[in-house]
Amino acid sequence: MDQQRQSLWRFGVPVVCLSAGLLLAATHDVSGGDDIRRSDAPRLVDLVRETQQSVDRLTAQRDALSATMDSHHGGSPTTDAALTAITERSAQLALNAGMEPVRGPGLVVTLNDAQRDAEGRFPRDASPDDLVVHQQDIEAVLNALWSAGAEGIQMQDQRIIGTSAPRCVGNTLLLNGRTYSPPYVIAAIGDVAAMQSALTASPLVSLYKRYVERFGLGYSEEPSSALELVGHSEPLRMRFAKPAGPLGY
Template sequence: MARTTKSLWRFGVPAVCLLAGLLLAATHNVSGGDEIRRSDAPRLVDLVREAQQSVDRLTAERDDLVSTLDTHHGGSPGADAALAAITDRSARLAVEAGLEPMRGPGLVVTLNDAQRDAEGRFPRDASPDDLVVHQQDIDAVLNALWSAGAEGIQMQDQRIIGTSAPRCVGNTLLLNGRTYSPPYVISAIGDASAMQAALASAPLVTLYRQYVIRFGLGYSEEPRTQVDLAGHSGPVRMKYAKPAGPVGY
């Protein structure tokens, strides 16, 4: 028994010393010869503080650049006055161009495809083209309203501006990239009596009204004391248009 104990000590002590040496060597390599728990070791709070300082520095640089840009384009009474004049003119043109909402008295015109009778039938002598609202019918109404001095026009939920072009696609309507089905509601702000007179004298509107009587197409005019028009929210791209005359500020 004594011999066995002595043998364990004889081989165990060197093994323990060897493991301790390996552990010390690994610790030295990890720490690079420095204390592992030294007080100047990076901490998360320090990293956050450095990041915040970097953000503050970049924000200050941005503010300096904005100030430089403002000074370059303005900063003087003459430049400020010119900028104010441009801004005012832009605001006025936005209203005239249909980019701002409008409210006022006007007229609402509704056009609709023909509906079946009580027995579910259309007139026997009608062709498919006789039973639907066409692009020419919508254009005729829009042109009559503009000719009567309409201040603004909206079709469905979109404002009609200089670049708007309603297009027929089958039995639906394409307007500014969006498709609509009848009934087509056209709202206009202006003198309702003048607009109704213009509609009554427009040849293509008169022709459409004849189809209303003969084939059952839908048509109505409703003067209103208040009509709300949305402002045009899409991009305004004028590729070929040019000013008709000199433009001043």
């Protein structure tokens, strides 16, 4: 019996030692020679604590900025009055700048390309340029209406403002990045008689009317007692701007 126990110990001890050596070698390979539970390894609780500290710091900055804005734009009768004056002035400028819809009596001018006759033909001596509305024709009408004191002008479905630039590309119109085909409808609110007189007196409009008679271009003037013009809705992009005069507040 004693001899059997000695035999078990003689073979068991080397097996246990060999297993322990294999385990240590595997741990060394996994850790790359470093302590797999070193003290500088990030822990979830540390990440949570750092994130919370960051949130608290940003919240404090936000509250400080909000307090600064309140001190500049409110909180005292003086700042409240200044803010009210700026808001009222902004509303007035928006109306004058064409940003708001407007309604009133006015004139509708329509320009159109020449149409074929009953036999489907154009005048024999007409060139392609004689049969279409050109950019200078549109600009002539717009300038005449503005010179007559028009309070607001709309072309097609867009309001014409100081930065509007109608451009003709072939027989189509490009306005604020959108294209239109004739007829071109220009609606203006203002003194109807004054606008009609300005159109009659315009040399370029008179020249266009000659082409109307000669080559069949389209032209009409229709007074209206109640025109409705939309407000300008496209983004305003100004690279350089400065006040034209005192703001008045």
